[in-house]
Amino acid sequence: MERRDPFVQKLARSDKYHHRKPRRLVRLFKFMLGAGLLGLCAAGILLLYLYQADLPLADSDRNSLLIDSKGDTIAVFSDGGRNRENVDLEQISPWLIKSTLATEDRQFYKHFGFDLKGMTRAVLVNLKEMGKVQGASTLTQQLARNLYLSHERTWSRKMKEAIYTAQLEMKYSKADILRMYLNEIYYGHGAYGIEAAAKMYFGKHAKDLSLAESAMLAGVPKGPTYYSPLNHMKNAKDRQRTVLSALVDTGDITQAEADQAYNEMLKFQSPKQRPPVDKAPYFRDYVKNIVIGDLGFDEAMLEHGGLNIYTTLDPDAQKAAEAAVSSELASTPELEAALISIDPRNGHIRALVGGANYTESQYNHVFAKTRQPGSSFKPIMYLTALASGKMTGASKFSSQPTLFHYDDNRKTYSPKNFGDKYLGEIDMRQAIAASDNIYAVNTILTVGAEKVIEMGRKMGITSPMQPVPSLALGTSPISPFEMATAFAVISNQGRNVKAVAVLKITDEKGHVLYEAEPEKSEQIVPPAAAYVLTRLMESVFETGGTGNRVSNEIKRPVAGKTGTTSTDAWLVGFTPELSTAVWVGYDKGKTLGTTESRKAAPIFAKYTEQALEKVPPKIFPIPDDVVSVYIDPETGKLATADCPEKKLEVFVRGTEPTQFCEEHGKGKAEPVPVPVKDEKESHSWWSDLKRWWMD
Incomplete structure (x- = not known):
């Protein structure tokens, strides 16, 4: 057998290998080509799917809406208490747009949602610094995150962010994305979007922002608390300088213009001038408590369930209430006020102002059960007397210094009239008009304090009341809400009425989840007794009455009662359409001066006339x-x-x-x-x- 040379054998094997190698390369090329084509097909299918697929409902769109009696949205329920006003790009200062782009995303008009160069640069910087010191999110990525996602740092969230970013770029133009971003981004202090921010910080529209103001606001979103000029001015100025430097780098301004803008003295709004988070923030908070506490809706459902909450609030009356309170309290720092107005015919709450300024204090004084109503409580007692038949408007007592004995003569009480003014023999009309204390104590001892408390309970007062002679003078604290409810009974011809704020709640598809049933009222006193008291209470606004100083401001029939203590001033009154309680005082229990003690009456008068401006005057119906x-x-x-x-x-x-x-x-x-x-x-x-x- 012939033996082959090893070298020859090696050459043979090599020859076979070289013949086999081209075939392998061809197969590898075909595989890579197929994989590439498959990848392109998959990418194409994915892009087509993303283009056709709907974006999820934005978080802000899932917030529940508070709707007034005319069908307009007055507030948005969200965990941030969002103050938002959407505007078009044409309604935004070009300086703000340029400042935002120069600072946040200079390649905005060049990239497709992702800034690859920026991402690479950020990765290199972070690796060098051994930590995350630089980000590279585009405006589109930030918008996707703010609209649809939480801010948690997980891979799943980042993947979703990338998908939504791509969809936004596919479905919207760059102008639309920029508009949505500027209307969505958070600028601190409850202001979402540049229009709300411009009004909150500077009291102007976004289109009127100067270069200096724009550079200041454009720097806030990076850290709304840390860079807020209202919280940390030094941080805000440093950030403003950074924004102005970015504008110099992009060629939008010169260094001289940057220096001039930086040195410009900006005028920020004072807290009292800043707009509230919503049009009726105290009412919004009240409704939230009702929906969650009384109606049993989950808080998450309220904030992100897309509910439509239809309420009784009258936007014209609410505007009148806020204007009346603001006009009287503008020149008096720290003075607080509350106004609650109810339609006595059905209990609908038409207006509610819980304080002087919601931004400064969210405490709702309408429901504060710590304030003495003073003489404004007296009509409840006089209604008890008239309904019992023990007294009439002509019943007389002597107005003079008196030592009263009660509790089987074991106790004494010696009230005084304001200013030690005593009128001698007077009837009930005179006593109500002049707010005579001696007559009032004689009345409560005639009808019995327990009977007065019983009447108060029927009229809607739930606060504790002590059965003592001083109850006649309003020494038991009662909330403005209770007082308005009680006086509504008098206006409603003796029928009690339960206050109502929420009429209906629907889900985002319009399905009714709750609907208020018509309230069943009860006749708790004869209509004639309520009418007689109404006529007597009209004298408060006539000559000699404690409310006469505002009588010229009210051009319609109105009845009411003033009340003044050392720390509280009241006017509670009504027309056939509205029962309104106004309280004025200090939170810290500070004694009221003469000027402050006279604020409640003009607030009541201005509100009543403005709220009923379009309603013809009506006399109170006369019972049989x-x-x-x-x-x-x-x-x-x-x-x-x-x-x-x-x-x-x-x-x-x-x-x-x-x-x-x-x-x-x-x-x-x-x-x-x-x-x-x-x-x-x-x-x-x-x-x-x-x-x-x-x-």
Whole structure:
């Protein structure tokens, strides 16, 4: 057998190898080509899918909406209490746009959502510094994160961010993305979007921002708390310099312009001037408590469930309330106020202002049960007296310094009138108008403090009340909310009414999740008694009444009662359409001066007129069991032709005087046939109308 040379064998094997190698390269090339084509197909399919697939509902779009009685959105429920106003790019200062792009994303118009060079540079810097010191998120990436994702640092979140970024770039133009970004980004202090931020910081529209203001605001989103000029001015100025330097680098401004802008003295709004987070922030908080606490909705559902919450709030009345409070408190630092207004016919809350400025304090004084109502409580007691039949508007007591004995003569009480002014023999109308304390204590001892408390409970007062003579003077703390509810009973002809704020709640598809049932009211006092008290309370705004100083501001029938303590000032009153309680005072229990103690009445007057500007004046409906007779003011008996003074007074039928006055003549007693106008009294067209109506 022939033996082959080893060298020859090696050459043979090598020859076979070289013949086999091209075939392997061909197969490898075909594989790589196929994989590449497959990858391109997959990428194409993925891009097509992403283009056709819907983006998720933005987080801000899932927030529940608070809707007023006219169907307009007045607030957004979110965990941040978002203050947001969307504007177009044309309504934003070019300086703000340039500042944002120069600082956050200079390649915005060149990249497709991802800045690869920036990402590479950031990775190198981070590796050099052995930590994360630089990021490279584009505006589109930031927008995707803010709209659809949380800020947790996980791979799944980063993957979703990349997908949503690509979709945004596919579905929207660069102008749309920039507009959405500037309307979405957080600028601190509850302001989302540049329009809200411009108003909050500078009190102007975004389109009116200067270069210096734009550079200041463009630097805030990097750290809304750390770079806020309201919190850390030095940090904010340092950041402003960085933004201005970026504008110099991009060629948008010169160094001289940058220096001038940096040295410009900016004028920021004071806290009292800043707009609230929402149009009715105290009302929004109140509704939130109702939806979660009373109706049982989950807080997460409220903030991110896309609910539509339809409420009773009247936007015109709310605007009037906020304007009235602001106008009277603007010149008095630290002075607080509360206003709650209810429609007495159905209990709908029409306006609610819980304080002087929501940005400074979120405490809602409307529900504060720590304030003494003072004399504004007296009508509840007088209604008890009139409804019991023990007293009428003509009942008399002597207004003079008196030592009262009570609790089976074991205790004494010696009240005083304001300014130590005593009027002698007076009737209930005079007592209400002048807010006489002696008459009030005589009344509560006549009808019984327990009966007054029982009446208060029926009228909606839930705060503790002590059955002592001083209750007549409003010494038991009661909230403005309770006072407005109670006075609504008087306006509603003696029927109680439960306050209502939420009418309906629907989900994002319009399915009704809750709907308020019509409230069942109860007749707790005869309509005639409520009407008689109403007529007596109208005297508060007439000559000699404690509310007379604002009578010229109110051009319609109105009844009410003032109340003043050393720390609290009140005016609680009503028309046929609104029952309103106004309180003014200091949170720290500071004593009210004369000027501060007179703030409640003008707030009430300005609000009432403005809120009802489009509503024709109406007289209070007169029930069947009301009679009107002329009486002699001195004796309280039926007036005759011989009486020098006659006063038209109203009574619950059966309680009117039956005896004629005999003090002014011994002739035959005859009732006066026609009204006699008392020139001493203050009159208005509706007063004359009421007299004509009752004749």
